[in-house]
Amino acid sequence: MTAADIDISREESGGDSGAPRRVRIQAPGSQPAAQGRGRQAAAPRHTVFEIRDVSINYGATRAVDQVTLNIYRHMATAIIGPSGCGKTTFLRCLNRMNDSIPGFSVAGQLLYHGHDLYGPRVNRVEVRRRIGMVFQKPNPFAKSIYDNVAWAPRNLGLKKGLDERVERALRDAALWDEVKDRLKSSALGLSGGQQQRLCIARAIAVEPDVVLLDEPASALDPIATAAIEDLIHDLKRRYTIVIVTHNMQQAARVADRTAFFSLDTSGPQRVGTLIEYDDTERIFTNPRDPRTRDYVTGRFG
């Protein structure tokens, strides 16, 4: 990795036309400026994750094959696809949550702001401090609401203005008004939707750069889901969001860019791979790949 490479990757604009990768089906002319989501596209896009030919293996089993895509700053990127296609596995690679799984290995290049995420001198804790994650099932700690949010900042030594920090995180997670009178009561007493927003508050309390969301609404009712989706709209102004969802409407509602993963059954093993990655509108209205079209129109999966 040379300095020049870093510069290129950071100033690269969205089209990324010069990369004739197998799974990239994006045509040179697809600069999204002309489309409805041009607000972000007007400014040059900063690449947060530059992912090149990434394959993920568990022991001898390949889970994800040859994925290439860029994830841009202050956008919500959705990853959709049928179950078992490696969406979550891929997402968990982005902040090295898979490291502790026996047999896990990753091949290819995963650059975060130009730095190799799996490079030799990378500190996993530092990675996760910058790239937070919210999980499918709400997993609040068996602590008070306040301590759930304050725990990570305390670890980081951010003890000054802790009350304000907790309040800000809870406000940003649209939870403050519901819990401000019972900050000292147990987080386990909250409803599922509240718990999930608390987990989001917990994640943004340390002001990460990226927030990864792994099907954050799949365990929630429709009202709580709507609240989470509104929240994602607000959050992407300040954070880069990557969200895995099995709910296509949700992806259409919250995401600027959408990646469609599917199972490649052509080889001896069924393995997850990226089929198409583009602006969300394009994926849902005019996808290039017939497999994407089948999926988004409900003919498959």
Add this chain to the structure above:
Amino acid sequence: MGGRRSGRSRGDVILLGLCAAAALVAVLTLCEVAYQVISGSSDALSKFGLGFIWHATWAPPFSQYSAGGFITGTLVSSAMALLLAMPIGVAIGIFLALQAPARVRAVIGPLVELLAAVPSVIIGLWGLLVLAPFVQRIEPGLNSALGFIPLFGSPQTTGASVFTGGLVLTIMIVPIIASLSRDLFLTVPPDLQDGAAALGATRWEVIRGVVLPTTASGVIAASVLGLGRALGEAIAVTQVIGNGNTIHTSLFETGDTLASRIANLFPGTDPLFTSALFYLALVLLVIGLVTNLVAQWLSRRFAAHAAVLR
């Protein structure tokens, strides 16, 4: 009793009867233990009353008996064992449940449990013939370094001391605390730990901030169970503690515990002596039952707590 329904066959009734009888036998045995110990100590109870508990005279020739010295010795040696064994046992639990690769866990776990299977008489034999001479050599050093604390008084023994007793008890209860706390840590949902790790916490912060608080009451229950074992251990202690009679603060002097004194002198030489030993057993039984009930209450609390998390 549940599961009652019409049309039970004779076989069902017989089996139910046998099973219920077994349960009854067990419960009756427990009551009978309490009854025997109380009735055996009635002579001493009426002669010495509750003063038996805090006086410290033990003079069989003058028919003077009391438990104070042995209660002190029991509490001091068991407290020392608990203080040493709890951090060590919990640390082993952490290592086995949260750090060691599966293959290492499969080897080390059973070995730690094997330590609990070594009979107390062998631990005692080893304690007397191998550990005590070693302790005898380190006691002066501990005394000169820490002698300003009354606990570490000047060594007066051949290595047989309350300190050696405490070490032997530690060895006996570490595996209990270790395997129980390992099982507890394995129940902490992985997504809870992932949630903490995803906030940029180090491995230790995840353990201290999430794993230990979620299992705290269970870990304490495990430790209390270990304490119960230490309080009641007779043989290994009596072999190494020196069987002293006096109340004192120094760990390096000889002492004695309730269980050790009973084991050492039972059944005594005259009826009052026997009754006094039964009274010691009664005191030990009460301490043991209280400890056990506390452990049960704590682990039930943990179970309720764990159910919420799942």
Add this chain to the structure above:
Amino acid sequence: MTELFDPTAPLAASGNLRRREIVSRLATGGAMAAAVLAIGVLAIVVYSVVHRGGSSGFNLDFLTKPPPLFGGPGGGIAPELVGTLVIVTLATVIAAPVGVLLALYLTEFAGRRSARIIGSAMDLMQGLPSIIVAVFVFGFLVAGVGQSGYAGAAALAIIMLPLIARSSQEVILLVPNTLREAAEALGVGQWRTIVGVVLPNALSGIVTGVILAVARAAGETAPMLVLSSVFAVNQFKLDPFTTGAVPNIPFFIYNLVEQPQPGSIERAWGAAFVLLTMILIANFIARLLLARSRRTLAR
């Protein structure tokens, strides 16, 4: 909101992370050290017993010959070995059926409340110090009659009962309900389901529990000291039902340490070696069986 860090900086530890990582390394290293310490103590104990009891002077005679009555060299521990086997066998014959029936009562018959009460009683029983059990059996069976093998066996049975009941309960609960339902769907009575389906499926797990309880009981010394300790070391006593103490290894070891004769300590180590070997082998077999029963029940 100002950013706390430059997201484009290299991914090495920043801020206070270096210190936190050191703390984490120390703590996790300490946990490993604790495990090493425990294994080290086990190794030292086993080494001491094997080195001093198993190497010099250990031969077949030690297992087949009685010890000389008044100490001195030669001979073995045969009466004690046989006596321990007799007492433990009798205790197992008492405790195993009662324990398994009790486990069946808890899993198949008891309502929630009675299960809780009896479960709690089992925990209390398991927490009873063995010296208390010994004192109880003394008051119950020995006072006024004299020491005997059956008194010792009764005490060991009380110690084994909660161990067997608890471990049997655990494996019986592992028997899949589908098996029970399949049997009941055939219209057979509950007892046939239990005897024909539940128990056979749980058998190796139950046996594991019994073996572990036997291993625990074989080394129990306090009950032997109180209930079966006045014996001539060189005489066999095979009948545990008559009055009179039955020689046994645990008390033999305990007592030898206090003997002044030369060779007593060596004999104590030798007896400890035999006892520990038996217990370790029993634990090993139990573990093999446990792995097997897990495999069958997991299917």
